[in-house]
Amino acid sequence: MTAPTLTHTAPSIDASLLAGNRKPLRGYQATHFLWQCDEAGVATITLNRPERKNPLTFDSYAELRDLFAALKLAPDVHAVVLQGAGGNFCSGGDVHEIIGPLIHLPAPELLMFTRMTGALVANMRACPQPIIAAIDGVCAGAGAILSMASDLRVGTARSKTAFLFNRVGLAGCDMGACAMLPRIIGQGRASDWLYTGRAVPGEEAERAGFFNRLVAPEELLANAQAWATDLATGPSFANGITKTMLHQEWAMTIEQAIEAEAQAQALCMLTNDYQRAYHAFVAKQRPQFEGN
Numbered sequence: 001m002t003a004p005t006l007t008h009t010a011p012s013i014d015a016s017l018l019a020g021n022r023k024p025l026r027g028y029q030a031t032h033f034l035w036q037c038d039e040a041g042v043a044t045i046t047l048n049r050p051e052r053k054n055p056l057t058f059d060s061y062a063e064l065r066d067l068f069a070a071l072k073l074a075p076d077v078h079a080v081v082l083q084g085a086g087g088n089f090c091s092g093g094d095v096h097e098i099i100g101p102l103i104h105l106p107a108p109e110l111l112m113f114t115r116m117t118g119a120l121v122a123n124m125r126a127c128p129q130p131i132i133a134a135i136d137g138v139c140a141g142a143g144a145i146l147s148m149a150s151d152l153r154v155g156t157a158r159s160k161t162a163f164l165f166n167r168v169g170l171a172g173c174d175m176g177a178c179a180m181l182p183r184i185i186g187q188g189r190a191s192d193w194l195y196t197g198r199a200v201p202g203e204e205a206e207r208a209g210f211f212n213r214l215v216a217p218e219e220l221l222a223n224a225q226a227w228a229t230d231l232a233t234g235p236s237f238a239n240g241i242t243k244t245m246l247h248q249e250w251a252m253t254i255e256q257a258i259e260a261e262a263q264a265q266a267l268c269m270l271t272n273d274y275q276r277a278y279h280a281f282v283a284k285q286r287p288q289f290e291g292n
Helices: 015-019 058-071 095-102 107-126 142-149 164-168 177-185 187-196 202-207 217-232 236-251 254-268 272-282
Strands: 034-037 042-047 079-084 131-135 138-140 152-155 160-162
Touching: 042 058, 042 217, 058 107, 079 142, 079 217, 107 142, 131 142, 131 217, 138 142, 142 160, 142 177, 152 202, 152 217, 160 202, 164 187, 177 187, 217 236, 236 254, 236 272
Parallel strands: 042 079, 079 131, 131 152, 138 160
Antiparallel strands: 034 042
16 A cells, blocks of 8 residues: 655745844944954954953943844854954953942942843854954953853964953953863863963963964964854854854753754754755765855
8 A cells, every 4th residue: 555645835934024033234333343244244343442452341341242142133144253453352351441440339230240241251152153263462351251252263372361350359250261161171271270360372272272273463364264254154054053052062961962963953954055065965066055
């Protein structure tokens, strides 16, 4: 007996309804840093206060927090490069515009501030785009956290990365550092960096696994952007799933992780990019991914 053929016709759905609040960000106009996004969907964020080694302010923290939240719903941005202007990455919170005012705030307002900074890191981890930090010169305090919260890090030999919170009387557990840094460089190295707050040279940071690669300062931005372009032209939907699973599986058992990855991979097998890759392989061509 021949099994009956089951047919199902999907109802017509207005794609705009499924898009929800997805909003293009290529033309975003930044206020407290520089933003540009090329045709490949590679966005470059430049912290742009070079005369002070690019410190963060209350306003730049808030704008970065909101921008990374918006990136979660941006269909036209596929990778992000984060850099600093003038040969330094970021010197942390501005001494005069953040650290000084914090001394005079009561506990509830201090908690509002620390939760805001933590939300920036959470949003960096939650957005589907791979983030590549291009790190030269000073990378200290909150700057070190921004580099840590990125997915990939390109550094220079002359860079100095310092989780220097204990040097200003604070704990090293800032903005998720005690959870994330040991997963990047190991518990022992993370303990060293967080207890001492010392400045870690670029070559040591690469040996520790904090930097994925070292390049010459004059090649830093081009190298990071080329890497980002390679990722952006890949299967961006699948890359977003990879980032999500890398983050979520921290809190899973191996059995839970295997099941979660089975579900994630099955979802990716439904994409057109998966079919494009197969047909390109058969035709001995390079697949042209479109992120769907």
